[in-house]
Amino acid sequence: MGDLLQPWHLVVILVVALLIFGPSKLPGLGKGLGEGIKGFKEGIKGIGNSDDADKTDTTKTTTEVK
Secondary structure, eight states: OOOSSOHHHHHHHHHHHHHHHOTTTHHHHHHHHHHHHHHHHHHHHHHHHHHHHHHHHHHOOOOOOO
């Protein structure tokens, strides 16, 4: 099967994206994709840290009554 993404594959993908979306919309699409990936990574980190947060939340008690 070979390498999945060779440099010329990326060039073909870029040309197709330019033809479909046009050069004016590509920066916005790239920004949105980057923000989506960043949010996904933060979500994955949040899932890993949620176990630790649950342990600390159960040990906290409040004595204030309103």
